[in-house]
Amino acid sequence: MTETGDTRSADGTPGGAEREAPRSRLQRMMRYIPLAAPVLLWAVPCWILLHTGQRWPLPVALAGTALFVLGLVGMPFAMARGHGRRQQDGAAIVGDTLLGFIWVLFTWSVLLGALLRLALTVADVGDGQDRARIVTWAVLGVAAVLLAWGYAEARRVPRVRRLDVELPRLGAGLDGTRVVLITDTHYGPLDRARWSARVCETVNTLEADLVCHTGDIADGTAERRRAQAAPLGTVRATRARVYVTGNHEYYSEAQGWVDLMDELGWEPLRNRHLLLERGGDSLVVAGVDDVTAESSGLAGHRAHLAGALDGADPDLPVLLLAHQPKFIDRAAAHGIDLQLSGHTHGGQIWPFHYLVRVDQPTVAGLSRHGARTLLYTSRGTGFWGPPFRVFAPSEITLLVLRSPQGATGH
Incomplete structure (x- = not known):
């Protein structure tokens, strides 16, 4: 009888194990990245600012190093x-x-330090010590200004970004x-209930036909962040207020957020559509x-575009809400x-947008994909995690849809 399933090399070792070895080593290395990243983030500026020729007095060098180690x-x-099991807001802040x-x-420290x-x-x-100390004070000064500004x-309440978007299939009506x-919006550990109310007041000045929220409402459960999200119930639109889930909803009871948005008068578009009609024309x-x-693993939750379009007239133009820009390939x-998408925050803190770009096709703004499809990626209305925005301002976006057949008045 010929045996199968145990292929061995000339030295008697299983061939499968030999082939898997490189992958296993890579996997072992990947495990160390979450450990190595914080070490690099704290060790590199510590070395550049304190130990590259500054020759600080010993107490200064020791105290500075201790602060970096403490961080x-x-x-x-x-x-x-x-952000773990305890969910302690003070610790998260x-x-x-x-x-x-x-x-x-x-x-x-890396960029300005090297160039300066x-x-x-x-x-x-000056001499080496003078130059090193100038670099230290310059880096600390720039960082302080950027952090305060960020x-x-x-x-702040985001500025309104307005743009006209022409859709070739949009009817004149x-x-x-x-x-x-x-x-x-990422309502979270920092209580932003007043900020939320002011954002909604700004939205209401824009006289929208349709108001969209493309997800990542909050970090935490709907019950925990209800007070911050409650002002969303005051948002006005002449036709509809619609919402889709973001990835952060799936970290904290997504169905609870769907139910709360429904309670606040928003229509959760969970793989479904509605018709916006005006002047005899329709938009899906x-x-x-x-x-x-x-x-x-949440029952009934998945991204299903065919289901969202089920029953829609294929000749009608379609406006799609999808949290992440990378859904654009399917769109x-x-x-x-x-x-319409969000998720990227425009990078939030420069130059993080370069890392975002590895995962997403766009970081911010309007872009074309294929012969027909346009994608608008918002930089986001709130912020996630670090309470800073550096060279990536937040926004409330007003898109005025235009028909090539000409304006008919509004």
Whole structure:
């Protein structure tokens, strides 16, 4: 009898194990990335600012190093208590703030530190110690200004970004339709109930026909963040208020958020659509669950575009709500006219947008995909985690839909 399923190499070792070895080593290395990243974030600026020729007095060097070590130990600890099983808001605020602080300090220690040191050397300014200390104070000054400005940007009511979007299949009766997009409000550990109310007041000044929220309402359960989300019930639209889930809903009882939005008068477009009609013309407004929904294990939750369009007239233009921009491949394949998304925050803290771009086709703004499909990616209305926005301002978006057949008045 010939045996199968146990292929061995010349030295008697299973061939399958030999083939799997490189992958196993890679997997083992990947496990260390979450450990290595915080070490690099804290160790690199510590070395650049304190130990590259500054020759600080010993007490200064020791105290500065101790602060970096305290941050290295304290940040993961606070993040774990804040965002882990305990869900302690105070710890989350500390951990998130430390993360934003060290990301900015790391970025500018590396970039400004290297460039400024080179410029000072070329200009022959002072000796090595003088140049090193100038670099330290310059980096600390720039980081302080960016963090103060970034905090103010994160906590302010977003500016309204207005743009006209022409949809070739849009009927003349719908020309001038006003669509307001808010997304990624991320109500969380910092109580932003007053901010939420002011955002909704701003939305109400825009006289929208349709108001859309494309997910990531909050970090935490609907019961826990209800007070911050409650002002969403005051939003006005002449036709409809519609909502789709984001990935963060699936970290914290997504069905609870769907139920709360329904209670607040918003229509959760969970793989379904409605018709927006005006002037004898119609627009299909469809929505899908976030692409992470199916892996959440929550019954009935998944991104199902065919289901969202089921029963819709294929000759009508379609406006699709999908939380993540990367859903655009499926949207383009179905001939969607316009997809509205969020998720990216525009990177939130520069230069994080380069990492976002690895995972998403766009970071912000209007882009074309295929022959027909447009994608608008919002930078988000709120912020996630670190309470800072650096070179990535938040927004409330007013999109005025235009028909190539010309305006008919609004």
